[in-house]
Amino acid sequence: MAQLLENYSLKKHNTFGIEAKAKYFFEFETEAEIQDFLKKNDIIDTQYIILGGGSNLLFTEDFDGLVLHPNITGIELLDEDEDSVLLRVGCNEEWDEFVEWAVNNDLYGIENLSLIPGKIGASPVQNIGAYGVEVREVIENVEAISIESKDAVIFSNARCEFDYRNSVFKNEYKNLFIITHVQFRLKKKSDLKLQYGAISKELEAYDEINLKNIRKAIIKIRESKLPDPEELGNAGSFFKNPIVDKEKADKLKAQFENMPSYEVNDSETKLAAGWLIEQCDWKGKRFGDAGVHKDQALVLVNYGNANGNDILKLANDIRKSVMFKFGVKLEMEVNAI
Numbered sequence: 421m422a423q424l425l426e427n428y429s430l431k432k433h434n435t436f437g438i439e440a441k442a443k444y445f446f447e448f449e450t451e452a453e454i455q456d457f458l459k460k461n462d463i464i465d466t467q468y469i470i471l472g473g474g475s476n477l478l479f480t481e482d483f484d485g486l487v488l489h490p491n492i493t494g495i496e497l498l499d500e501d502e503d504s505v506l507l508r509v510g511c512n513e514e515w516d517e518f519v520e521w522a523v524n525n526d527l528y529g530i531e532n533l534s535l536i537p538g539k540i541g542a543s544p545v546q547n548i549g550a551y552g553v554e555v556r557e558v559i560e561n562v563e564a565i566s567i568e569s570k571d572a573v574i575f576s577n578a579r580c581e582f583d584y585r586n587s588v589f590k591n592e593y594k595n596l597f598i599i600t601h602v603q604f605r606l607k608k609k610s611d612l613k614l615q616y617g618a619i620s621k622e623l624e625a626y627d628e629i630n631l632k633n634i635r636k637a638i639i640k641i642r643e644s645k646l647p648d649p650e651e652l653g654n655a656g657s658f659f660k661n662p663i664v665d666k667e668k669a670d671k672l673k674a675q676f677e678n679m680p681s682y683e684v685n686d687s688e689t690k691l692a693a694g695w696l697i698e699q700c701d702w703k704g705k706r707f708g709d710a711g712v713h714k715d716q717a718l719v720l721v722n723y724g725n726a727n728g729n730d731i732l733k734l735a736n737d738i739r740k741s742v743m744f745k746f747g748v749k750l751e752m753e754v755n756a757i
């Protein structure tokens with residue numbers, strides 16, 4: 421049942437594990453409950469945020485507003501044909517539990533996205549991606565409630581305007597829709613994506629290349645590099661991999677021979693933020709309880725009692741030094757609130 425709480429601690433609702441209180445916290449389990457709440461309380465001109473699993477958020481102070489927390493769960497089969505199934509998944513399902521479920525049911529398409537922290541509802545917002553796959557490849561529709569009109573709206577894949585770590589929900593419609601369900605089209609026939617170097621290398625240790633082993637391999641790679649938020653507060657990649665002009669990338673490559681880079685199109689190149697940060701000597705550094713992870717410089721961590729500003733200060737120092745050494749601007753992937 422829906423409930424409105426006051427002065428509610430958000431520590432358990434952000435994977436950085438930062439203590440911050442919300443003035444109001446509204447949790448709901450159905451579309452009807454939130455529509456009813458919005459009809460009674462027009463919130464469009466007040467301060468509010470929509471909070472899923474909090475795996476991409478950094479609170480820098482108490483939140484003097486309303487937090488909307490959808491607790492909609494369930495996996496439903498909407499459609500099935502010879503080659504695929506269409507599934508409708510509640511926004512508060514844990515992303516990785518859905519991946520595990522799909523793999524156990526021999527459904528292909530999201531196995532490379534194993535172990536990404538967060539909820540289903542957040543997956544389209546930043547178009548989560550890893551090991552050569554982005555979630556946009558399997559999303560058919562996104563269901564949401566409009567905060568303005570209070571209506572239920574369905575966004576087709578095209579209307580989501582997906583891009584690298586980006587979608588319409590981070591831009592034009594930022595904070596204007598509450599994603600309630602996501603519809604995924606998964607394949608019944610084998611379609612494995614193995615082009616990402618680290619995967620094929622890890623798979624050499626297994627006798628067979630199949631869905632379950634790919635999930636295992638990816639979990640192994642991630643666990644070896646990325647800290648578990650349950651053990652060490654973090655929000656995955658803190659920065660996006662920067663995209664620069666090809667010309668700029670070529671100049672840098674001439675200067676730094678080992679610099680990893682990936683062609684985006686004829687005129688743009690993506691650089692590895694983790695590499696740039698490591699070259700500036702940040703990897704493994706710790707300042708009080710805020711630090712840069714020892715195995716993946718793209719991840720900032722909270723050793724216990726860092727607050728949001730400690731993390732933000734570290735992030736800004738990192739950005740300055742990358743700008744100084746490489747002339748490259750790092751953008752945050754995490755949202756500071």
Ligand code: EPU
Binds near residue numbers: 659660718
């Ligand atoms: N690298 C370093 N030092 C580091 C980290 C990376 O030199 O500390 C180098 C690596 O050796 C490699 C390159 O940078 O040559 C790329 O590294 P990696 O394959 O680990 O991936 P990434 O670009 O750092 C991205 C995603 C991750 C995702 C991995 C795997 C972004 C912002 N991050 O990281 O996503 O798991 O690829 O596909 O695109 C997340 O968003 O939370 C996340 C972990």
